[in-house]
Amino acid sequence: MPKETFYNLSDVKKNKILDAAIDEFAENDYHQANVTGVIEKSGIASGSFYQYFDGKKDLYKYLIGIILKRKLKYLNKEVMNSPEQLNFFDLLRQLYKGGIQFAEENPRLVAIGNNFINSKSKVCIDIREKQKPMSNQYFEKLIKYAIKKGDVKKDIDPAFTAKFLTSVNYALSDFIYAEEGLKENTMVIIDDLINIIESGLKK
Amino acid sequence: MPKETFYNLSDVKKNKILDAAIDEFAENDYHQANVTGVIEKSGIASGSFYQYFDGKKDLYKYLIGIILKRKLKYLNKEVMNSPEQLNFFDLLRQLYKGGIQFAEENPRLVAIGNNFINSKSKVCIDIREKQKPMSNQYFEKLIKYAIKKGDVKKDIDPAFTAKFLTSVNYALSDFIYAEEGLKENTMVIIDDLINIIESGLKK
DNA sequence: TAGTCACATGAAGCTGAATTCACATTCATG
């Protein structure tokens, strides 16, 4: 976590630093991202950096936390409010759309997030361990519940299907992130996608 | 590319080095993998390493080349032989099964490959640039052809669908790689998966 | 004015990993 000094900074300066950090980690994986890069981009002195953060790892953990929180907000909107009354596939649609909206509005954060998820760096593995309950296991629960409820057919492997859905979700975000010019298309693609998945999974 | 001296080595020694390298790069991403690790695991002197390779990057490029070649062999078996006469979904099934078989028989190579695909390291991006025609674009071609042929419905986005299929393929390999004990289940899962995809994509 | 506090600064130091290099050893050949 950042030190008190960081929080005491003016919002302008705080944002300049955060912005620089987001740039640096969006463009590079954890190892390739340099504290030096953040320092140069934000225009602070190297010494100052260590007055605000315990070091590179500290900054990175902080960033990941921010990203998670911000992404959750997008999902919350539609899903968390209407917990288990929604049809599984409508829920999925909402989840994906939330994810996409997040990706569209925060491409740099998605870049960092994708990297974080796939990285074999100790730091990333460490952080992920502490938040396993999220994502994959969340999907798995949803699926098991959907089977019980009768939305989804019985003869599928919940663990694999969870992985499958998560992975497709990432592919989606990635796709949106890579191809800039398809804002209108996007939601159509998602609907198609869910239809594909639905026709394969429903009872 | 390795230097002449490497090729002159006895097969035993060559393999010891390759094995060590595969271990090191399977356990760590490009930046975290150390030449020192390879040196220690293979029991050669650090100086010798530089007599065989131009350095870390050189070794890595060589490894990736080996992996690609080896994976292609698995796909070739069923697909390349019967090029465009197969129904798209049968072809897909063969591709996935080839991928899975490769993953089952070469888990360490899959680990390196996954890392390679996702990495933002300059070296990886560099290598990928040089082989773009593969994978994604290969799928895209297949899909366009399948649409023309009438196997696949018209109103899908080929680029996205290609990304989708590639990503699912990776999820599959990942899944197999992570969960050791499901050899018998595996092919069933793939069939289910293809059925899901087929019911969503076919005309 | 002097004292103190919070923050700023960048040169200097530290660290770990890649690479080099001077010397040692092996081995085929005459």
Added chain:
DNA sequence: CATGAATGTGAATTCAGCTTCATGTGACTA
């Protein structure tokens, strides 16, 4: 054996990044 070309070796060097530290600055208080 003698020779030298190829190969092996690991301590020393280099280098890039992270981190520390001694010192500077300005604002507020007594």
